[in-house]
Amino acid sequence: MNYTGRFAPSPSGPLHLGSLAAALASWLDARAHAGRWLLRIEDVDTPRTVAGAADTIMEQLRALGLHWDGDIMWQSQRGKAYQHAFDALAGQGLVYGCGCTRREIADSSLRGAGLAADGERPYPGTCRHGLPAGRQARAWRLRVPEGVETFTDRWLGPQQQDVAQAVGDFVLRRADGLWAYQLAVVVDDAEQSITDIVRGADLLSSTARQRVLARLLGATPPRVMHVPLIADPATGLKLSKQNGAAPLDTARPMAMLAQAWRALDFAPCPADTPAAFLAEATARWAARFHIKAR
Template structure:
């Protein structure tokens, strides 16, 4: 991996403050970038406006700074990039890859149930009801991308070899939602290309999204970053730790303890240091030994450009 060209990112949704689960993803992406002498960018993924909590983005930035996780350059804010997503959507439309869909979620589930006699565990694949035109009397509620046939394969640096038949397992997926909002899959692909992201390090809960993103990257002619999906933190019931499952906000007063817990979760062992900066230096060294190139001697891995926000 070329250290001079490495660009990674952390992309939280401002639906609340950072908690221990989101810290694990932030720390892993930060350490991987610093271990490879690369840049670590911050993106606020605030497209899902009904879930955005006022002030959460600013609080996340303060939490990251308090943890010593300083990002490079301006913060990219998705809600300010509607025209960029529209341009990518229009390119796909002109190429014949987009069509309108009038189906509700219940209608999709009913169609799959009638066809297969049962519903699959997890996501219900779209059966292609509107792929050749809307039924009489229906209008488009959302807009889907036509998924090419074939297996999507990629190598995940943590999880190993991955493959999925996106057309069969997912079907044509939504890019413009019924509520008028851009779908996550389109925005993340466009933004990763715009920020020249070479490496995506994030939670394993997003592993299943990668094949869909590969489909879009190929249709749009955009680069395919290297991927690493780290284990998610779970609660006592085995559920992914999140705000919905009782995760508590990180307290700046306990930054070192929170970093230690996240480091143990990522397999770095116990790192006993007196302050955040020296903890991050040792954590980067250990990450380097396991996953990549160590920084040059004398590099302050905890240092970064003063945070700014793109307006």
């Protein structure tokens, strides 16, 4: 298959240096493969969407020379596709209603095995065999099959996770009626024929469940590469909008690109313009990962 990658930011604020590192890695991998690089705005979580943030993100990418191919996909316009996938899973008996609150799930974790290594609270399956008396469905969950999911991450190497044990039956439709990220991203990757996902290492823990869900929907899971996160030197926390990371300074595009490039563990890449930088960086990326464009 021809390479198709994507960058999928949530419009909850402008891009910062951490999100630029992920965007740059994704763009370089696509260009090194002579492939397509798509832009998807993941605005399915409407309460977290900030007015004007998507336009700001697009302006930031353009200022840094990270131009995308084709039309932009907006998750907020994809409700029918998510419903179709949900109905297909329900038709296989793989969906059930859950009446548990977040507090109840947290309490179950404390009483049981506790949090997983990555901080996940595994769902204990309370409603898997039917809602308790007097309860109504709040959210809708996937009946996760047993078995260990194995895959190779192009940056981190071999990975595996027993999704049923580590995560449990995860949510497809939330208690507030919104579609869950895990369902939306898998449906969209299949719709856009995404072959390769390059993103931050904070999303590594979502990969196994997304692969399981993709196959249940009859799709081929994309290859994955999870690149290092950038931490705030003052706090040690990862740079994120929630942690108050500063927006990219697009008036200094070369400085921004150079910082993101160094965070990806590459030696400095001297250049005078974003275009010249990206051309040299693409060649170096291809050399490091032994990519021969078709």
